[in-house]
């Protein structure tokens with residue numbers, strides 16, 4: 001028996017490598033265009049790090065006029081969950097991540113390089129494995145789990161590197177006839193690479209993010225086809241990314257140490273290797289140390305968390321770009337209203353070590369993103385969120401749509417829009433006091449600041465309703481009247497007057513207007529009070545102020 005016959009015995013019914021090379025022709029790309037892929041296993045869980053990966057991949061391909069595709073890596077069939085691919089695609093779509101090619105749901109795909117799901121490509125991997133066997137670069141291995149355990153024990157006892165390599169690779173030199181005999185006898189086997197590498201030699205790799213890195217060559221005879229006939233991740237990576245024309249692999253840096261093996265596989269298979277960019281994981285402060293954001297411990301590790309909280313995907317994407325390129329923030333300051341698509345993202349400016357996740361920062365970004373929305377958009381997005389997560393809020397928003405739009409429109413669309421909403425789950429708190437039915441029905445615990453004498457408080461509010469309040473006042477008149485009110489009650493009409501001679505006044509106009517604000521809304525902090533009064537209307541303002549006078553204690 002020769003190697004060709006051995007290959008034929010193992011894979012009798014597969015097509016030739018040439019067949020697939022012709023079936024998937026080289027892509028016609030313009031100079032500098034990147035073809036990248038997102039290649040998750042179908043667990044149905046989208047980690048924020050995975051989202052970062054896709055946001056970057058999308059950006060890089062868009063910027064270079066390339067192709068971004070989705071490949072499902074399901075060769076580990078135990079992990080498959082029905083519907084998981086569709087769920088993953090939908091979550092990504094929520095964040096604006098869409099693919100040019102690849103799976104479109106659990107079973108269908110678009111694009112000329114499919115199937116884009118590894119379990120459907122079994123014969124393709126086998127064709128390449130067959131060709132490697134023919135060329136004496138792969139072989140069947142009959143070692144059982146016990147054999148492998150024994151090898152490991154011996155290696156450990158002798159304080160040697162563990163693994164299936166060199167003299168330890170028992171089946172490497174088995175002899176063709178012996179192989180044939182065992183196969184024909186039905187002894188189970190897998191296919192291993194016959195590694196041409198040597199541990200005492202180094203390879204140089206230039207990573208787009210990590211820069212130059214050296215590694216010892218791979219000398220392990222790794223498994224390429226498992227006993228179920230499916231490939232291992234490593235082998236499928238090489239075959240797929242070759243046939244699918246990937247020229248830039250962007251992935252988590254847990255794969256960096258596999259580089260010697262991956263480059264070796266590309267070389268042995270006669271493929272041109274892609275460029276690699278290995279992204280550091282997103283980190284979190286924990287007990288004085290740093291650790292990776294964890295699926296198990298941190299709810300914010302899941303992309304679904306942001307949807308549940310009602311943080312707009314746009315804000316999350318923007319935050320991720322912030323993590324990815326430190327010059328993003330500066331760009332944003334100079335281009336306040338530009339779409340993030342206009343930002344010139346640079347893969348090689350990504351940090352070598354992992355960025356710290358900062359929720360406060362994300363929420364700040366989100367506040368700014370939402371502050372740019374008009375009332376209608378805030379309304380629509382809040383309803384969409386409330387529909388799923390807060391039915392009562394939905395009712396409140398829909399009860400009087402016109403009125404709600406006015407409430408949401410307070411301090412919006414101007415130079416310095418309100419920034420009190422970071423997520424849709426904040427909306428209720430920020431608008432509920434504007435509805436008489438809610439507000440007047442509630443027993444309010446007023447919290448006072450500087451002025452807290454009950455009689456004084458009542459008197460300020462009383463004087464305001466009786467003498468100064470007029471719903472038709474424009475903002476300036478309204479404000480002047482607030483000053484008059486302050487003066488009449490013995491407070492400084494300007495803050496600076498108070499600062500110059502504090503002993504002369506009880507406090508200043510700001511403290512007086514805070515009293516009115518509290519009486520009106522129950523809050524010390526609200527958007528512009530004049531606008532609030534305009535939206536509430538005369539009757540509601542009077543009712544609120546009167547109630548305060550009667551009820552405050």
Ligand code: GLU
Nearest residue numbers: 039040041073237250251
């Ligand atoms: N399926 C691998 C994973 O789950 C993909 C790694 C890669 O992008 O090459 O991480």
